[in-house]
Amino acid sequence: MSLGTSARLPRPAHMTRSIPQALAQDLPSFSFEFFPPKDDAAEAHLWEAIRRLEKTRPTFVSVTYGAGGSTRDRSVRVTERIARETTLTPLAHLTCVGHSVSELRSVVGAFSAAGIRNILALRGDPLGGPGQEWVRHREGLDHADELVALVRTLGAFTVGVAAFPDQHPESPSLDADAEVLVRKADAGAEYAITQFFFTKEAYLGLRDRVAARGRDLPIIPGLMPVTNVKQLARMTQLSGQPVPDAVASRLEAVADDPAAVREVGVEITTELAQELLAEGAPGIHFITMNRSPATLRVWDNLGMTAAQ
Numbered sequence: 001m002s003l004g005t006s007a008r009l010p011r012p013a014h015m016t017r018s019i020p021q022a023l024a025q026d027l028p029s030f031s032f033e034f035f036p037p038k039d040d041a042a043e044a045h046l047w048e049a050i051r052r053l054e055k056t057r058p059t060f061v062s063v064t065y066g067a068g069g070s071t072r073d074r075s076v077r078v079t080e081r082i083a084r085e086t087t088l089t090p091l092a093h094l095t096c097v098g099h100s101v102s103e104l105r106s107v108v109g110a111f112s113a114a115g116i117r118n119i120l121a122l123r124g125d126p127l128g129g130p131g132q133e134w135v136r137h138r139e140g141l142d143h144a145d146e147l148v149a150l151v152r153t154l155g156a157f158t159v160g161v162a163a164f165p166d167q168h169p170e171s172p173s174l175d176a177d178a179e180v181l182v183r184k185a186d187a188g189a190e191y192a193i194t195q196f197f198f199t200k201e202a203y204l205g206l207r208d209r210v211a212a213r214g215r216d217l218p219i220i221p222g223l224m225p226v227t228n229v230k231q232l233a234r235m236t237q238l239s240g241q242p243v244p245d246a247v248a249s250r251l252e253a254v255a256d257d258p259a260a261v262r263e264v265g266v267e268i269t270t271e272l273a274q275e276l277l278a279e280g281a282p283g284i285h286f287i288t289m290n291r292s293p294a295t296l297r298v299w300d301n302l303g304m305t306a307a308q
């Protein structure tokens, strides 16, 4: 059998970890998020980061789902390649944006054929970005809870969802966000991963509001080690999430010195991760921006160990 053929075979089931089962273990999980590269050069850089981070043996790695066209194809391709060619457990993000239900079924079928068993079910941002009006595909779905329910009917997948400690930009209140998370759990979501945030209080508030509604959903904090002030501004604008003054001023104080910004970014993320783990967070999901050094520094500072 040629190497090319074996690389395309689905991975054996024993290499595909169940994320909910991993979260039930005593040791905190850690995981890395990547976004679809925009061209071949960026894809090569991404693979360098993936190979470096693979050595830490994370609980899982995830790839965000592009807004459409070629980035979407790259999302699927990178996720499938992780499943087929690495030792990593991939979590495939999937959104409702621009898809009919039958297209969603066929993307899930392609993930399944590649041996992917963990899916993060999302609505996605409206075309044109956050702040624009959400328009459902005429044969599609309106909200993530419907996608959770759909994926659950399509096979033995584990399903995770998004959560928003600082309030989703379209949501009327933090309580409404908690109600939405409960609805997703009731539809079959087994855990949530948060949008990036910067204060322990935001996370604990969300967790308490969900617990007060009688649900015991593991909520994994999503943290972004900031390496660049401009990038933070862009991510904040894209996500609609606030940056507290205390964090912004620490970064702005060194804004003219890129190395110092990276240093402060690592410090801020390390401190927050330590506080969250001490409060019983089930793990940390690192938003890597497709780069490994800052994430690896925080991972090292936390004394996290490679999973066995």
Ligand SMILES: Cc1cc2nc3c(=O)[nH]c(=O)nc-3n(C[C@H](O)[C@H](O)[C@H](O)COP(=O)(O)OP(=O)(O)OC[C@H]3O[C@@H](n4cnc5c(N)ncnc54)[C@H](O)[C@@H]3O)c2cc1C
Pocket (backbone or CB within 6 Å): 063, 064, 065, 066, 067, 093, 094, 095, 121, 122, 123, 124, 125, 126, 142, 143, 144, 145, 161, 162, 163, 164, 168, 169, 170, 171, 172, 176, 177, 180, 183, 193, 194, 195, 196, 222
């Ligand atoms: C961890 C994480 C990963 C992400 N990955 C991606 C990605 O890969 N690709 C991408 O494009 N985007 C991604 N996003 C962004 C996300 O898709 C957007 O923030 C989107 O606007 C909300 O997605 P959702 O799944 O929470 O949607 P929903 O849960 O559908 O919520 C969207 C809005 O509708 C409201 N709502 C939810 N359910 C109902 C209901 N049944 N009735 C009435 N109102 C309701 C909510 O309060 C919210 O304001 C990610 C976000 C996070 C936190």
